[in-house]
Amino acid sequence: MTKILGISGSLRAKSFNSMLLHAAAQTLEEGAELEVGSIRGIPLFDQDVEDAEGVPQVVEDLKARVLACDGLLLATPEYNNGIPGAFKNALDWLSRPPEDTAKVFKNRPVAIVGASPGGFGTILAQNAWLPVVRALGMRPYFGGRLVMSHAHRAFDDDGEMTDAVTKDRLRDFMRGFVEFTGQNSR
Ligand SMILES: Cc1cc2nc3c(=O)[nH]c(=O)nc-3n(C[C@H](O)[C@H](O)[C@H](O)COP(=O)(O)O)c2cc1C
Structure with a gap:
């Protein structure tokens, strides 16, 4: 079984990025599963607290x-053309203490996706994650790209x-990432 953990970078109840992860889980074929994790409750990083x-x-x-x-x-939202602070903060905490960084991240396969009601579908936020992924020594999936623009038109009230086209693109993306x-896998 290939186990994928999806983390949504939004705390919003009706987050498009959280919806995107739930939709991604539904596209998976036998032999793969996707759980959705949350950054809720993670405090601001403070080295004195640590x-x-x-x-x-x-x-x-x-x-x-x-x-x-x-x-x-x-699954990253885009704020002011960059990574939302709360999401970056969560990854910063996850990289602590330094003795744990490699255990948690090094060589772990990672893919970045994102959804926005705007026209550019989080492309700048996704790019902004790349140096972070490199710093953590992760293994990024570059076999496809999932930038979801006009996200407010692609989900129902539940x-x-x-949106059938997005669903197909998501299925292809997930098939590639699961294979990768x-x-x-470490
Ligand atoms: C502070 C702030 C800045 C934003 N900046 C951008 C942006 O640069 N690009 C963009 O596509 N959307 C931007 N948005 C709109 C978000 O894409 C939108 O709120 C989206 O729904 C957030 O993701 P979520 O639905 O997962 O919560 C911004 C929203 C906020 C609150």
Whole structure:
């Protein structure tokens, strides 16, 4: 079984990026599964807190889920043409303490996707993740690209993806990423 952990970079109840992950899970074929993780409750990184109290339990819990997966799927919103601070903050915490960074991230297959109601579908935020992925030593999937523009038109009121073209693109993307993950699993 190829286990993918999807993390949504949005805390919004009706987040398009969270909906995108749920839609991605539905496209998977037998032999692969996708769980959705959340960054909810992760405090702002503060090295004084880390020094005094260690890594918060909410971070350790998400870290355990990353460690248990074969591949990580980051669904990123785009804020002001960049990575939303809350999402970057979560990854920064997950990379602590330094002794754990390699265990959590090194050579772990990762793909970045994103959804936006705008016309450019998070392309700049996705690009902004690349140096982070490189710094963490991850293994990025470059076999395809999933930039979802006009996301507000692609889901119904229950958060189900209704746009058939996007669904097909997502299925192809996930098929490629699952295959890549299977080939590069640690
Ligand atoms: C502070 C802020 C900045 C934003 N900047 C961008 C942007 O640069 N590009 C873009 O496509 N959308 C931008 N948006 C709109 C987001 O794409 C939109 O709020 C989206 O729904 C966020 O993702 P979510 O649905 O997963 O919460 C911005 C939204 C906020 C709150």
